[in-house]
Amino acid sequence: MxxxxxxxxxxxxxxxxxxxxxxxxxxxxxxxxxxxxxxxxxxxxxxxxxxxxxxxxxxxxxxxxxxxxxxxxxxxxxxxxxxxxxxxxxxxxxxxxxxxxxxxxxxxxxxxxxxxxxxxxxxxxxxxxHHAEWGVKVYAADSPGEDGDETARQPCTPGTPGTPGTPGTPGTPKDRGRPAPGAGRAYLERRRNLRARHERQREDSLRVAETVDTQVCRLAKVSRRLRPHGPGTADGHRLQVLNATYLVADHRAAELELLVKDLRERTGAGIELSGPWVPYSFVGEV
Known part of the structure; x- marks a missing residue:
């Protein structure tokens, strides 16, 4: 208007x-x-x-x-x-x-x-x-650390066998700090495995998001898919894979809450349900 x-x-x-x-x-x-x-x-x-x-x-x-x-x-x-x-x-x-x-x-x-x-x-x-607006958000499972190896990020303790520059470490002074044979290949392999694991988790999370949306849409009169929130927003570090809102009849509110609870248990995904709200998203441009 x-x-x-x-x-x-x-x-x-x-x-x-x-x-x-x-x-x-x-x-x-x-x-x-x-x-x-x-x-x-x-x-x-x-x-x-x-x-x-x-x-x-x-x-x-x-x-x-x-x-x-x-x-x-x-x-x-x-x-x-x-x-x-x-x-x-x-x-x-x-x-x-x-x-x-x-x-x-x-x-x-x-x-x-x-x-x-x-x-x-x-x-x-x-x-x-006789309808209300409900929000549903689905988050991807936490990704592994960037290095893919939590142990490798722990600081070395002085005096521990195997720590360069401490008693019990083989090698001469000029060998200290030199990577072990094959260390570069092992590191690249870990990185490739990490990326592959991250991609599988993302694909699995997207499939879960589609499942959640399909199931909730069966209860809703109409729905809207919104732009997922990225990292750094109020949702923190979590990757959001579904941000949707649904217009649900008042008499089906309890059914919706039970459905979301069941989806959490079946998928193991992080699923947030919010509402009921005034249906701002479904009144159109007036």
Whole structure:
């Protein structure tokens, strides 16, 4: 959808959190939203209802928002406040959450734009009714050390027989530090074996990921495969081979949890299940 970008300082704008059906309207008592001192309220859209809040336009200019993007604590505060409102509404009725910082210059402008999208909102609401979003991540088994030989990385202890330069070591001073015959070939062989083992583990992990995805898809109404997180992210050193999200009917939640538990036991893989969440991933571009 097209969002307005308020520019004039001192004026107000309308922040829109979500859209739900008009039946009764959700209870919004105690929800603060992103603007302190302004109530979170409803905006009628015919057979739909938008969840909105009046905000200071100067806090949401392009410049202000770009500055906020570099302030992680402040950005997180806005994201949490936005999500809190969406979660409260979604707990009461099927809800289409809108992206963070969806704003319009006035109520009539918001009503016009959102009203024109009513057919798409109804389609999304029909899709997600009585469903929740669940995340499933699968991780590859830990790879062996880079050298492929943990013993070789242990420091030598002075005085130990067989340590160069200590009593009991054969050879003359000029032999010290010289690799044993065939050491280079042995090292290359270890490296080749390590790479082969790593590749087998990766292939096995990818097969497990496909098995997990296939099994969970049988329970889900629809699914999305996301880009796996790489090493160095919040997931640490583990290699992620599946990062997917699934729209699952509420009455099948316990079945999903049992399935993931069984898949862990059968495959021995590191499988993480998260949820249930508001189905952000399945409401489409609205």
């Amino acid at each position: 097209t969002e307005d970008s308020p520019e004039a300082p001192g004026t107000t704008a309308l922040y829109v959190y979500a859209v739900c059906r008009a039946d009764g309207g959700p209870a919004l008592d105690g929800v603060s939203g992103v603007a302190r001192g302004e109530p979170v309220r409803t905006l009628p859209l015919g057979s739909l209802t938008a969840i909105v809040q009046t905000v200071r336009a100067a806090e949401f200019t392009d410049e202000a928002w770009q500055e906020r993007l570099t302030d992680e604590p402040e950005l997180e505060r806005y994201a949490r406040a936005h999500h809190e409102v969406v979660s409260v509404v979604a707990a009461q009725a099927p809800t289409v959450p809108l992206p963070l910082a969806t704003l319009y210059t006035a109520e009539d402008r918001a009503g016009l734009v959102l009203g024109n999208e009513s057919a798409r909102f109804h389609t999304a609401l029909e899709r997600i009714a």
